Amino acid sequence: MAQAASSSPALLDRLEAAIAEGRIKPDAGQRRVAEKLADLSRRLAHYDPRQGRGGLFSRLFAPRTRTTEAPRGLYIWGEPGRGKTMLMDLFFETVPVPPDDRRRVHFHAFMQDVHRRIHDIRAKQAAGIIWEDADPVAEVARILFEDAWLLCFDEFQVTDITDAMILARLFDHLFSLGTVMVATSNVPPDALYADGLNRGLFEPFILSLCARCEVVALTGETDYRLCGPSGDEVWVAPLGPDADAAMDRMWLSAIGALKAQPLPIDLGGRVLMVPRAAGSAARFSFADLCERPLGAADYLAIAERFHVLFIDHIPILAPEQRNETMRFITLVDALYDKRVRLVASAAGQPGELYPEGPLKGMFGRTVSRLEEMRRTGWPPLRDAAET
Numbered sequence: 001m002a003q004a005a006s007s008s009p010a011l012l013d014r015l016e017a018a019i020a021e022g023r024i025k026p027d028a029g030q031r032r033v034a035e036k037l038a039d040l041s042r043r044l045a046h047y048d049p050r051q052g053r054g055g056l057f058s059r060l061f062a063p064r065t066r067t068t069e070a071p072r073g074l075y076i077w078g079e080p081g082r083g084k085t086m087l088m089d090l091f092f093e094t095v096p097v098p099p100d101d102r103r104r105v106h107f108h109a110f111m112q113d114v115h116r117r118i119h120d121i122r123a124k125q126a127a128g129i130i131w132e133d134a135d136p137v138a139e140v141a142r143i144l145f146e147d148a149w150l151l152c153f154d155e156f157q158v159t160d161i162t163d164a165m166i167l168a169r170l171f172d173h174l175f176s177l178g179t180v181m182v183a184t185s186n187v188p189p190d191a192l193y194a195d196g197l198n199r200g201l202f203e204p205f206i207l208s209l210c211a212r213c214e215v216v217a218l219t220g221e222t223d224y225r226l227c228g229p230s231g232d233e234v235w236v237a238p239l240g241p242d243a244d245a246a247m248d249r250m251w252l253s254a255i256g257a258l259k260a261q262p263l264p265i266d267l268g269g270r271v272l273m274v275p276r277a278a279g280s281a282a283r284f285s286f287a288d289l290c291e292r293p294l295g296a297a298d299y300l301a302i303a304e305r306f307h308v309l310f311i312d313h314i315p316i317l318a319p320e321q322r323n324e325t326m327r328f329i330t331l332v333d334a335l336y337d338k339r340v341r342l343v344a345s346a347a348g349q350p351g352e353l354y355p356e357g358p359l360k361g362m363f364g365r366t367v368s369r370l371e372e373m374r375r376t377g378w379p380p381l382r383d384a385a386e387t
């Protein structure tokens with residue numbers, strides 16, 4: 001059941017407070033989008049798609065102030081680094097909708113989840129557990145809706161034909177059930193799945209997307225990713241209170257107006273807990289990442305989800321620390337390949353981290369990648385089409 005909304009949604013208060021505290025810069029384009037998100041927040045305070053779906057009793061006593069008319073969501077597009085994710089996450093943190101009814105997810109991960117669920121249903125149909133004529137896409141939409149009716153997608157993009165071919169049906173079901181969608185993307189709706197195979201079958205999705213979401217461009221000149229920590233300051237050594245203070249300072253500027261909190265990320269049935277996350281930034285200790293049984297798939301999922309990664313307390317690695325060292329090598333490869341900005345505190349310079357041991361050869365690649373990642377101008381900017 002949606003909570004009562006305050007007069008001026010917390011979103012604008014939070015944005016103004018972060019500007020007043022100097023944590024973010026005032027930006028007219030962001031303000032305009034924030035006001036649209038605040039307006040949607042206000043309308044969602046009075047929206048409950050599940051009203052009237054419960055039993056007779058709950059329908060009888062449902063407060064009449066609620067409506068089942070789904071408000072139009074918002075599709076925010078624009079160049080990377082304009083603050084789309086920050087604004088959507090600020091909305092997600094402050095929207096007066098119970099946590100159980102809202103979900104924030106990277107669109108790629110969402111579609112992986114959808115395909116997994118469709119696969120499961122088909123397997124159950126083949127085993128005769130589920131009625132074979134049921135439409136798996138409609139069934140998945142129903143399950144997703146029951147799970148959360150407010151969906152916030154980060155980095156909405158369609159490049160894969162298997163996604164493109166089911167999106168229209170999936171979202172028609174979701175929208176007709178009462179789902180409200182907010183999304184960030186680097187391209188406007190009509191540029192999704194550009195030049196894709198069988199694009200004609202995809203175009204109905206663009207129509208329903210534009211019908212169910214107001215499309216707004218965030219067009220500021222400033223790429224705020226370039227304003228964050230860069231160059232020598234992103235590698236803080238040696239360890240100690242000064243290093244921790246420097247990391248905390250850069251962390252605050254990286255999270256902008258957002259509040260950092262622990263975040264579970266779904267790794268295909270397994271859940272990895274991110275100790276501190278906010279928007280496209282995350283913070284771990286070396287121990288969190290390399291002294292636990294994590295592997296390449298985990299590091300890739302982290303690198304896909306976050307654009308800035310903070311790692312505290314990277315130690316000097318001993319020859320017998322083979323597992324930790326191998327994990328660290330794999331982690332840096334994932335961050336490098338996904339062009340993630342790395343901010344780290346360490347016991348020494350990259351070249352000093354692994355003085356000797358069986359992985360010396362491989363670690364050479366890690367050192368050169370860490371050196372490249374600490375240079376001004378890392379990461380090499382991805383243009384809109386590439387992400």
Ligand SMILES: Nc1ncnc2c1ncn2[C@@H]1O[C@H](COP(=O)(O)OP(=O)(O)O)[C@@H](O)[C@H]1O
Nearest residue numbers: 024025080081082083084085086224254255256
């Ligand atoms: N107005 C601002 N002032 C300072 N930093 C900002 C501002 N807006 C966004 N940022 C920071 O810039 C980085 C990129 O923002 P993000 O929301 O990820 O952009 P996008 O999703 O458009 O690529 C983040 O670290 C964010 O905290």
Ligand SMILES: [Mg+2]
Nearest residue numbers: 084085184280
């Ligand atoms: Mg983003």
